[in-house]
Amino acid sequence: MAKSFTVIGNWKMYKTARQATDYIEALLPLIDGTKVNVYLAVPYTSIHPAVQYAKETPVIIGAQNMNDSREGAFTGEIAGLMLKEAGAAFVLLGHSERRNVFKEDDAFIHKKLIRAFQDDIQPVLCIGETADHHGKGKTQEVLQDQLEGALKGVPKEEASKLIVAYEPVWAIGSGKTPTAAQIQEAHGFIRDLLCELFGKKIGEGIPILYGGSVKPENVFEIGDEKDVDGVLVGGASLDPKTFASIIQNISGGAPKKRAPRTKKEKKE
Numbered sequence: 001m002a003k004s005f006t007v008i009g010n011w012k013m014y015k016t017a018r019q020a021t022d023y024i025e026a027l028l029p030l031i032d033g034t035k036v037n038v039y040l041a042v043p044y045t046s047i048h049p050a051v052q053y054a055k056e057t058p059v060i061i062g063a064q065n066m067n068d069s070r071e072g073a074f075t076g077e078i079a080g081l082m083l084k085e086a087g088a089a090f091v092l093l094g095h096s097e098r099r100n101v102f103k104e105d106d107a108f109i110h111k112k113l114i115r116a117f118q119d120d121i122q123p124v125l126c127i128g129e130t131a132d133h134h135g136k137g138k139t140q141e142v143l144q145d146q147l148e149g150a151l152k153g154v155p156k157e158e159a160s161k162l163i164v165a166y167e168p169v170w171a172i173g174s175g176k177t178p179t180a181a182q183i184q185e186a187h188g189f190i191r192d193l194l195c196e197l198f199g200k201k202i203g204e205g206i207p208i209l210y211g212g213s214v215k216p217e218n219v220f221e222i223g224d225e226k227d228v229d230g231v232l233v234g235g236a237s238l239d240p241k242t243f244a245s246i247i248q249n250i251s252g253g254a255p256k257k258r259a260p261r262t263k264k265e266k267k268e
């Protein structure tokens, strides 16, 4: 059966509300008829206008972060309910920039995740090792700690709504990417852990996306890996044409030097 792909653009702290709606206007004709699930994680001030613009289109709008409390005296923070009312359908949680720059830990990310489920916002849990951990061969250890830290205790029925994104910190914004085989190895490891935590049926249904220096040129190969269900794109999502090319290429829209598939893979 053909895979269903999800492509998420993470704009980080780029684009005003006006720029956001101009972008969506430019993107829509370029992705007309796509079967890819297209998500955009936009700055808070762009959520409401972007949702209005993207109504009845394949583009789904979400946020890049939220607080773990329902409401409260937390100056500068934003609650899930506020995002929901603005129209956000999903939220990125545990992005490495939140972990490293804003010192968010697994316990905090776990609480946010629980809140996102309560507020009916689909969480996209981001995990990934630093260059140092990668160099020391500790990738799997880090992935296991981050996954279990965020997901232990999450009920199975909630877990089925989750998306996981593997983003090696050293690949973000660096132009470096792991090889497709290394990506598959990490995703396979994550898949096994998800199956252990939530059972095979749910674990196998949770989309696992890859993020870190994704471009139109490398996405085809990455998307071909068995446990890659899509990509999370930073820099290359800021231009609608480049983002549209990524969406097109991951779903097989562009010519590429593809390694011949084995009979076993063809059957899958």
Ligand code: 13P
Pocket: 010, 095, 167, 171, 172, 173, 174, 175, 211, 212, 213, 214, 232, 233, 234, 235, 236
């Ligand atoms: P880049 O695509 O710019 O490497 O960023 C990846 C990322 O952090 C997406 O969340």
